[in-house]
Amino acid sequence: MRVVVDFDLCESNAVCMVVAPEVFEVRDDDFLYVLDETPDEALRPKVEEAVRRCPKQAIAIAED
Amino acid sequence: MRSVCVVGASLAGSRAAQTLRSEGFDGTITMVGEEPHRPYDRPPLSKQVLAGDWQPERTALSAGLDDGLDLDWRLGVRATGLDLTARRVSLADGTAVAYDGLVIATGATPRRLAGTEDMAGVHVLRTVDDCLALRADLDRAPLRVVVVGAGFIGAEVAATCRRRGIEVTLVEALSVPLGRVLGTEIGSLCGELHRDHGVDLRLGTGVEGMDGADRVERVRLADGSAVDADAVVVGVGVTPATGWLEGSGLVLDDGVVCDETCLAAPGVVAAGDVARWTHAHVGEAMRVEHWDNAVQQGAHAARRLLAGEGPGAGQPYCPVPWFWSDQYDRKIQLAGRAGLDAEVAVVMGSLSERRFVALYGRDGQVIGALAMNWPAQAVRWRVRIADGVAWDDALTEARAGDRP
Numbered sequence: 001m002r003v004v005v006d007f008d009l010c011e012s013n014a015v016c017m018v019v020a021p022e023v024f025e026v027r028d029d030d031f032l033y034v035l036d037e038t039p040d041e042a043l044r045p046k047v048e049e050a051v052r053r054c055p056k057q058a059i060a061i062a063e064d
Numbered sequence: 065m066r067s068v069c070v071v072g073a074s075l076a077g078s079r080a081a082q083t084l085r086s087e088g089f090d091g092t093i094t095m096v097g098e099e100p101h102r103p104y105d106r107p108p109l110s111k112q113v114l115a116g117d118w119q120p121e122r123t124a125l126s127a128g129l130d131d132g133l134d135l136d137w138r139l140g141v142r143a144t145g146l147d148l149t150a151r152r153v154s155l156a157d158g159t160a161v162a163y164d165g166l167v168i169a170t171g172a173t174p175r176r177l178a179g180t181e182d183m184a185g186v187h188v189l190r191t192v193d194d195c196l197a198l199r200a201d202l203d204r205a206p207l208r209v210v211v212v213g214a215g216f217i218g219a220e221v222a223a224t225c226r227r228r229g230i231e232v233t234l235v236e237a238l239s240v241p242l243g244r245v246l247g248t249e250i251g252s253l254c255g256e257l258h259r260d261h262g263v264d265l266r267l268g269t270g271v272e273g274m275d276g277a278d279r280v281e282r283v284r285l286a287d288g289s290a291v292d293a294d295a296v297v298v299g300v301g302v303t304p305a306t307g308w309l310e311g312s313g314l315v316l317d318d319g320v321v322c323d324e325t326c327l328a329a330p331g332v333v334a335a336g337d338v339a340r341w342t343h344a345h346v347g348e349a350m351r352v353e354h355w356d357n358a359v360q361q362g363a364h365a366a367r368r369l370l371a372g373e374g375p376g377a378g379q380p381y382c383p384v385p386w387f388w389s390d391q392y393d394r395k396i397q398l399a400g401r402a403g404l405d406a407e408v409a410v411v412m413g414s415l416s417e418r419r420f421v422a423l424y425g426r427d428g429q430v431i432g433a434l435a436m437n438w439p440a441q442a443v444r445w446r447v448r449i450a451d452g453v454a455w456d457d458a459l460t461e462a463r464a465g466d467r468p
């Protein structure tokens with residue numbers, strides 16, 4: 001699983017960070033950082049939840 | 065429970081179905097939807113799709129994650145009635161769906177102005193089909209558009225039209241746009257945004273009527289003036305889509321009335337724009353018409369349905385509501401509630417820069433936070449409001465964390 005963020009859509013609202021802080025972090029500079037682009041399978045439910053909760057529909061999961 | 069029927073195949077309904085599956089429900093799920101389309105995302109309809117930047121296909125939800133949920137789709141057909149005792153939903157095509165559990169997620173329908181319902185060139189904006197019809201009209205230049213109602217949908221439509229170079233008159237019955245939602249000061253600022261972008265903003269006046277031969281040509285206002293129009297967009301609010309539930313025995317009062325857990329009757333839950341439930345922390349019945357609520361309440365309602373009378377059945381739904389609106393180059397986000405009687409303090413940035421965070425307080429508590437062009441702050445304060453942060457502590461905390 002690879003986490004892909006469309007940074008043209010992302011507005012750094014940090015919704016994903018609340019859901020999956022292991023993978024997403026919005027820092028003081030107001031930018032989103034993907035901390036782990038290929039998170040462990042154990043984190044899949046959380047990442048999927050972040051995909052569903054992102055108001056800008058900016059996150060996708062690539063299987064490669 | 066062997067079968068669930070979800071009525072309303074959109075945001076709240078699809079989220080409920082997905083949650084049923086992720087919680088292990090392996091029975092039948094029937095998705096009944098009046099629109100012929102699979103669930104899609106509505107916010108881009110007043111933004112990227114209307115602007116012509118996106119084709120409607122781009123509004124698919126959740127990056128295709130829900131494709132494998134094994135749902136029985138009944139799309140393009142309206143639910144027309146509910147028999148609570150027989151546990152059966154009747155459909156417009158004469159068939160019926162029997163269920164053990166029912167999720168009501170029929171959302172809301174835009175209000176229209178009496179006498180203009182069938183007039184060509186007069187639009188509302190709720191569905192992708194509404195959006196494409198309006199977009200087709202906007203493609204016919206030259207053009208003057210009148211937008212009725214300066215709420216969020218009206219404001220976004222006005223902003224998108226301006227970006228397309230279209231002349232816009234925005235008519236609002238209140239003296240301050242969004243005044244009831246955001247308070248006088250910040251509502252006025254939203255009005256200024258429109259004027260700065262060349263919108264002819266007419267406040268404190270309603271629409272008297274519309275004239276035109278084959279299609280709308282002119283809008284008459286209550287103040288006696290008239291505005292020429294090639295197209296009109298009516299954004300004067302929505303009504304919960306409960307018509308199909310009249311006489312079913314469910315309590316309907318500006319929405320499907322639910323308890324604190326989203327249960328409307330044994331085996332029946334409701335979620336999204338259609339649901340009125342009692343918020344256990346706020347102690348009031350409320351109905352929320354925002355994206356994030358549909359997502360969260362859809363999930364909660366599904367879990368409530370699965371809980372039956374067992375453990376988890378008493379879990380109340382107590383969110384801090386949150387929404388965003390994108391207008392021109394401004395992003396407006398409100399967490400919690402504002403309201404006219406609340407105390408307001410700008411704690412970061414400034415109104416003049418149009419980048420700020422304002423807190424709303426009542427009875428020593430923070431009840432809301434509004435962020436303009438500062439999206440990360442809205443979510444930060446949403447978490448603090450959920451914690452029950454006191455007004456004085458919040459002010460100290462905010463000012464300590466202020467950044468240039």
Ligand SMILES: Cc1cc2nc3c(=O)[nH]c(=O)nc-3n(C[C@H](O)[C@H](O)[C@H](O)COP(=O)(O)OP(=O)(O)OC[C@H]3O[C@@H](n4cnc5c(N)ncnc54)[C@H](O)[C@@H]3O)c2cc1C
Nearest residue numbers: 072074075076098106107143170171336337353354355387
């Ligand atoms: C143009 C637009 C822009 C928006 N922008 C924002 C935004 O920026 N931020 C934000 O927070 N929110 C925004 N929203 C609000 C958000 O999209 C809604 O809150 C959300 O769609 C509610 O989801 P829902 O599933 O409850 O209802 P809906 O999305 O309204 O879905 C209800 C579905 O039920 C179907 N239905 C109704 N009656 C029946 C029946 N009898 N039988 C079968 N099916 C039926 C309808 O056809 C519809 O498909 C916007 C909404 C619109 C229209």
Ligand code: SF4
Nearest residue numbers: 010011013014016054
């Ligand atoms: S939730 Fe979406 S928009 Fe918000 S920070 Fe994460 S990816 Fe960006």
